[in-house]
Amino acid sequence: MAKLFLFVLFLFIQNPCKLHYLQHNEKFPPISEADEQGLLAIGGDMSIPRLIYAYNHGIFPWYDASQPLLWWSPDPRMVLFPDKLKVSKSMKQLFRKETFTVTFNKDFRAVIESCAEIRRDGQHGTWITQEIIDCFGDLHELNIAHSVEVWQDDNLVGGLYGIYLEDKKIFCGESMFTRASNASKYGFISLVRKLKEDGVKLIDCQVYTQHLESLGAEEISRNEFLSYLDVSA
Incomplete structure (x- = not known):
């Protein structure tokens, strides 16, 4: 839990106005709100409906075991x-x-x-x-x-x-x-x-x-x- 807090705090310091932390079943923010690296949102869930929605809207998960769930939509693609x-x-x-x-x-x-x-x-x-x-x-x-x-x-x-x-x-x-x-x-x-x-x-x-x-x-x-x-x- 401490590692998750520190990671989110780091991202917040880097992009205080663009950090979106999703609750379970919460919808994704507009894709235009992704940061310069393409990070759109943090957290949420890996349910099948969310994954299907994500790929149909140009969003994909990319994270490792030490990080929370990260969702990306980079520009360019x-x-x-x-x-x-x-x-x-x-x-x-x-x-x-x-x-x-x-x-x-x-x-x-x-x-x-x-x-x-x-x-x-x-x-x-x-x-x-x-x-x-x-x-x-x-x-x-x-x-x-x-x-x-x-x-x-x-x-x-x-x-x-x-x-x-x-x-x-x-x-x-x-x-x-x-x-x-x-x-x-x-x-x-x-x-x-x-x-x-x-x-x-x-x-x-x-x-x-x-x-x-x-x-x-x-x-x-x-x-x-x-x-x-x-x-x-």
Whole structure:
């Protein structure tokens, strides 16, 4: 409790006019009230209705076990338009050789748990808490959270998961992992190609990374991103 108090106090000192601390079942504030880093609100709950509402309105949870529940809507927003996917020559060779086998929604739990376990440069611990694993597992049962599995010799060597807003033709990528060189990239490219066939308009990548940019992702304004969701700030 003391750690939570100190964290909230720090945020309040940094942004005294923009801090929104949600009570259970309380609605999100207007997205335009997110701070410069994209932090919109703190607290609330991880109920299925809240998560569904959040993703349909350009909001996503991102926090670690030492923090309270944090909700974000950054500006700009990193997205990938399927037509702009970049596939390098080396990746094209891997596809020609059929280096990996890709499946969809075959083992969601294994994918999200692997994403939580993988250690990443500059990251201490994981934001994929047990609460996240359980809640997204429930969303998978509702056919809202989807996974991509990448296999090599019957071993799961890579994958990713995210939220599929099928009615809005938007896929919200959450996390990926790899245990073999280029496995997660192979799965991501396979997913984008499949989503393009399904008429998906864009893949939400949330925030900038050089890796995503190399695959063709780009930053757009939050307002433009929200327009694809048919909502406003």
